[in-house]
Amino acid sequence: MRSKDNMEMRPATRDDASAMLGLLQSVCEEGSALPFIDGIDEHMIDHIWLAARGCVLACGNGEVLGMYRYGPAMPGRGSHIATATFLVGEHARGRGVGRALVEHCMASAKAAGFRAMQFNQVLGSNQPALALYRSLGFAVIGTVPKAFDHIVHGCVDAHIMYREL
Numbered sequence: 001m002r003s004k005d006n007m008e009m010r011p012a013t014r015d016d017a018s019a020m021l022g023l024l025q026s027v028c029e030e031g032s033a034l035p036f037i038d039g040i041d042e043h044m045i046d047h048i049w050l051a052a053r054g055c056v057l058a059c060g061n062g063e064v065l066g067m068y069r070y071g072p073a074m075p076g077r078g079s080h081i082a083t084a085t086f087l088v089g090e091h092a093r094g095r096g097v098g099r100a101l102v103e104h105c106m107a108s109a110k111a112a113g114f115r116a117m118q119f120n121q122v123l124g125s126n127q128p129a130l131a132l133y134r135s136l137g138f139a140v141i142g143t144v145p146k147a148f149d150h151i152v153h154g155c156v157d158a159h160i161m162y163r164e165l
Contacts, residue, residue, distance in 0.1 A: 007097065009104050012055040012067065017045045019064040020057070024049075027087045032150055033126055034087070053082075054108050058097050065092035068101045070109050073118050082114040082165075086129075098132055106136070110165040117165055123148050124157040138163045 012020060021042055028036045036044075049055050053071035057064050066088035072079035084105050088097045109117055119138070122129055138161040146155035 007058055007060045007065065007100060009056055009058055009100065012050060012057045014046075014050060016057060016064070017042055017050070020045050020049060020067060023064055023067060023087055023089050026089060030090070030151070032152065033123065033129070034085075035121070035148065053112065054105070056101070056104060056108070058088075058092075058101055060092075065089055065095075066097045066101050068105045070105050070117075072114075073120070080114060081116045081118050082109040082112075083118055083120060084109070093128075098129070099136075102132060102136055106165060114165055117163055119159075119161045121147065121158040122161050123150065124159060125150055125153050130159070133161050136163070 021040070021044075024034075024036075024045070025040050028034050028040050049067070049069050052069035055069045056067065058066040066086065068084055068086045070082050070084035073081045073083040084102075086098060086101050086105070088101070106117060117138075119133065121144075122133060122140075124130070124143070140159045141162045142160040144158045144160070147158035148156050150156045
């Protein structure tokens with residue numbers, strides 16, 4: 001699927017692992033959105049990202065701009081609620097990539113039978129993500145105080161956000 005800006009949304013494959021790893025490592029090194037410090041390697045790409053229920057890349061001009069993965073938030077009786085992780089490369093921010101990824105993910109999760117989506121760690125310091133999720137109908141349903149050790153701001157709150165699909 002291509003957008004008006006010639007951005008392609010497509011399922012990730014094993015052939016994308018190197019580009020995915022580079023994006024994941026870059027975002028994790030920023031220390032401002034994802035909790036991962038160690039083990040950011042091809043094993044993580046294979047077993048957490050590519051093994052997810054859905055793993056999609058946003059690509060443009062021959063490069064990976066962002067990616068997401070989604071799957072059940074919980075096993076068994078909680079498996080009707082999806083959770084997801086989104087990454088947008090620093091070079092691609094402010095261009096609508098995040099919105100395209102979240103909208104695509106919500107549609108994919110709904111088509112797969114999920115009834116709602118829950119994000120377990122949206123940082124209070126990540127104002128762009130909070131604004132995006134709120135604009136798409138997500139609400140903060142809880143806050144974990146000082147849950148994330150931000151590289152610049154120290155310990156910041158993490159919000160749990162939710163919306164029905």
